[in-house]
Amino acid sequence: MKKLFTLIALVAALLPANAKTLWTGSCTFAGYTVESGERPVFTPADFDDAVIGDKLVFSVTNYANDTESWHQVELWHYDGEKPYQSSLCQGVQVLANTVSVEFTLDKSLLDALKSGETCAAGTGYTVTSIDLNTFDGVIWEGVSNCPDWTANPAVNIPGSAFAVAHEGDELVFSVTKLIPGSWAGIQIDTSDYQSSVFGTTEIADDQTEVKFTLNAELLAALVSKGINITGMNFQLTKIQLIVNGGGDVPPVEDDAIWSGSMTAGDWANFLTIPAEKFETIKAGDKLVFTVTAAAADGQICLKQNLPDGWEEMPSDAGEWGNYIHLSDGDGDYTFDVNAEAAASIKEYGLVVAGVGYTLTKVDYSDDITGIDEVNADRTTSSAVYNLQGVKVADTLDAVSAPGLYISGGKKYILK
Numbered sequence: 441m442k443k444l445f446t447l448i449a450l451v452a453a454l455l456p457a458n459a460k461t462l463w464t465g466s467c468t469f470a471g472y473t474v475e476s477g478e479r480p481v482f483t484p485a486d487f488d489d490a491v492i493g494d495k496l497v498f499s500v501t502n503y504a505n506d507t508e509s510w511h512q513v514e515l516w517h518y519d520g521e522k523p524y525q526s527s528l529c530q531g532v533q534v535l536a537n538t539v540s541v542e543f544t545l546d547k548s549l550l551d552a553l554k555s556g557e558t559c560a561a562g563t564g565y566t567v568t569s570i571d572l573n574t575f576d577g578v579i580w581e582g583v584s585n586c587p588d589w590t591a592n593p594a595v596n597i598p599g600s601a602f603a604v605a606h607e608g609d610e611l612v613f614s615v616t617k618l619i620p621g622s623w624a625g626i627q628i629d630t631s632d633y634q635s636s637v638f639g640t641t642e643i644a645d646d647q648t649e650v651k652f653t654l655n656a657e658l659l660a661a662l663v664s665k666g667i668n669i670t671g672m673n674f675q676l677t678k679i680q681l682i683v684n685g686g687g688d689v690p691p692v693e694d695d696a697i698w699s700g701s702m703t704a705g706d707w708a709n710f711l712t713i714p715a716e717k718f719e720t721i722k723a724g725d726k727l728v729f730t731v732t733a734a735a736a737d738g739q740i741c742l743k744q745n746l747p748d749g750w751e752e753m754p755s756d757a758g759e760w761g762n763y764i765h766l767s768d769g770d771g772d773y774t775f776d777v778n779a780e781a782a783a784s785i786k787e788y789g790l791v792v793a794g795v796g797y798t799l800t801k802v803d804y805s806d807d808i809t810g811i812d813e814v815n816a817d818r819t820t821s822s823a824v825y826n827l828q829g830v831k832v833a834d835t836l837d838a839v840s841a842p843g844l845y846i847s848g849g850k851k852y853i854l855k
Contacts, residue, residue, distance in 0.1 A: 493575030738796025
């Protein structure tokens with residue numbers, strides 16, 4: 441059975457008010473058999489009111505003898521005589537300081553619990569109570585210090601932890617700086633490190649929360665891949681999902697290639713967008729960057745994400761043409777994509793860096809409307825490209841076929 445639910449072992453807190461006790465007693469498991477006590481068994485009726493996101497919480501003590509070195513809590517289907525016919529889930533290891541083990545219910549696990557009797561199983565532990573806790577929005581809670589980028593990752597959250605999330609929900613990270621006055625930032629990537637989810641966000645001295653609103657694209661990344669959290673000079677204590685009306689959420693306004701919140705507080709902050717987001721980009725298109733909190737001297741810096749390191753993004757605007765100055769304040773800023781830039785972005789993706797702004801959306805135009813110049817006078821000496829970014833001639837004079845072409849960063853209709 442595909443394992444699509446969250447298994448998280450945490451230090452227990454006081455029993456919350458939104459908990460229902462399903463079982464109390466004392467049952468000790470050793471060698472995958474019941475050594476003492478009576479095995480906890482659940483019926484579908486125990487989960488009549490359960491919903492996705494609720495947590496099945498085992499209060500445990502670490503149990504060991506001369507032969508027991510492995511300690512793990514498990515859930516199994518139960519038929520009385522043969523309780524080990526098939527597992528509901530992968531077990532959770534019971535560490536030396538663990539007093540509580542949680543199974544977060546996603547659809548797969550909840551359906552299994554409601555479809556037949558289940559039981560507690562495993563080895564090397566004693567369970568004293570089992571409670572069903574109503575989902576409180578907490579995805580992760582603990583203490584994780586990330587002094588520098590070598591903590592890799594500081595925290596990892598599987599995609600199944602976000603099974604209860606909807607578009608429009610808020611994801612809130614509770615953070616504090618380890619060393620006030622020094623730069624701090626939290627970076628959130630997919631668990632395979634192949635793409636940035638929220639990018640790098642700077643943490644101010646007095647800041648206690650970093651918040652993101654989920655749109656369809658961000659939610660899909662969270663659910664399919666999970667996240668790794670890295671960064672520098674911060675302590676993470678909680679990740680919480682603030683549900684927006686249980687799924688009755690506003691529609692996504694557009695299908696931008698990236699949206700979220702990436703604050704470029706200094707040059708250490710950046711966002712990497714993978715090449716697959718730019719399948720249709722071509723010479724003559726415009727990259728569009730939506731920013732807020734733009735400083736008067738703020739700049740967006742665009743880089744090529746080449747295999748052997750970053751390089752300046754090619755531009756027809758001359759030296760430093762890959763820098764966009766944010767002197768007009770908050771709003772949309774554009775970058776004209778020439779053929780060389782289009783080829784690089786399609787193969788390697790895009791790096792957005794800079795300083796003095798918060799980036800909320802990245803998109804690009806992929807149509808041919810808004811022609812900058814209609815010119816039948818073929819006097820330009822710049823190389824000429826078609827709309828697919830393929831070089832067709834060294835100059836406009838050498839183009840024989842009529843059509844729409846790009847040369848010197850401008851569009852030309854040749855007849």
